[in-house]
Amino acid sequence: MPIVVDPVQRRLDVVAAVVRVIRRDGMEHVSVRNVAREAGLSMGSLRHYFVSQSELMIFAFQTIIDRIEARLAALQPAADPRQRAEQVLAELLPLDDERRAENEVWLAFTARATADPALRELRAGAYDNLRAGCRHLITGLSAAGLAPTDIPAETERLHAWLDGLAVHAAMRADLHTPESLTAAIARHLDALAIEAKALRLT
């Protein structure tokens, strides 16, 4: 073997190249050749790590998903449900460059997944996981009297609001600063608490 390079790391390097191409040129320019060039590999070499383009796309999407879920899992869970919710939601919104990139790429894959069965399945799984995470947050808040007791309804509302805000942040990054996004988080959580309190009094 030549210079020993961890094959796992190589595959991740290729994913990084995919991400750069998507962000710079758009999903429609993600070809085997472009990715190979971006990764500094020959076509043949790239094909040694990914036998087909579809395998490459699936691995790239899965890697992005894994990274986001790993970051969430690594959070030191706050005991206070309100703090916990702020923590998790802040982790899921594009508050820094890394997450801005992730968010853009996520959207690109999400769109492509509509017409690609394999990507569709990955997307559905990620959707379900995020929905479960939202439900968990709402359950905690609700138990503390900080959210209404209709768990499914508030879960759906939080989930839709969260993804919508992420889409908006990707569409108009100039209008959505880290400050405005964190403020939006606080506002939604405040609203849930106020509503819960009002419902309790009736």
Add this chain to the structure above:
Amino acid sequence: MPIVVDPVQRRLDVVAAVVRVIRRDGMEHVSVRNVAREAGLSMGSLRHYFVSQSELMIFAFQTIIDRIEARLAALQPAADPRQRAEQVLAELLPLDDERRAENEVWLAFTARATADPALRELRAGAYDNLRAGCRHLITGLSAAGLAPTDIPAETERLHAWLDGLAVHAAMRADLHTPESLTAAIARHLDALAIEAKALRLT
């Protein structure tokens, strides 16, 4: 001239073909050839109506945007702010096949617009218009005591929730029935009213 066909109608027919290709095969298969075949035209004929692919894409996106905004404008505005809000929000969510198709295609264009300056501009304009519409609804609700008085904050919240729900409906059409979507609208508007009332009492 041969059979006289309204050139405006022809262009709209081509847009319909674009929509079908996007829904059936995905945005990456929208080529001049595929669209021409889908529209029952030769390549040369298609190019008589659209000199370039980019002009075709821009016109198609603009047409979708116009159609949605025209449908909104055609609504008989209810006097009651709550009914008005329900009316408008229901018009913007994919409650029937026509709007499901529009929603899917809208998402595809939205993704493509990230790397295409011309589409980006159209998208930004549509975003601003929808945001203004949300602001209008919130202003009416707020004046009637049915929404908190922080107009910008509630506008952003409504807008994000709305677009997020539309994305979710496109991603998991099976989980988002017309019934669940209209229920979600009612729930969010109820929440705004409850919150407004609670804030007024403090």
Add this chain to the structure above:
DNA sequence: GTTTTGGTAGCACGACTGTGCTAGTTGGAA
């Protein structure tokens, strides 16, 4: 009648696509 105009059709070109395939190269194992 001829000319003009609006529309249709499709070939040709060069560029790019994914993938099959062969050849070569390198470093550790036998």
Add this chain to the structure above:
DNA sequence: TTCCAACTAGCACAGTCGTGCTACCAAAAC
């Protein structure tokens, strides 16, 4: 040393891409 597996490189093929271009046709204008 020989051998082998991991890896790199890139050519070849068939197909698709957007677009430039010419040819053709039918009806309206002249």
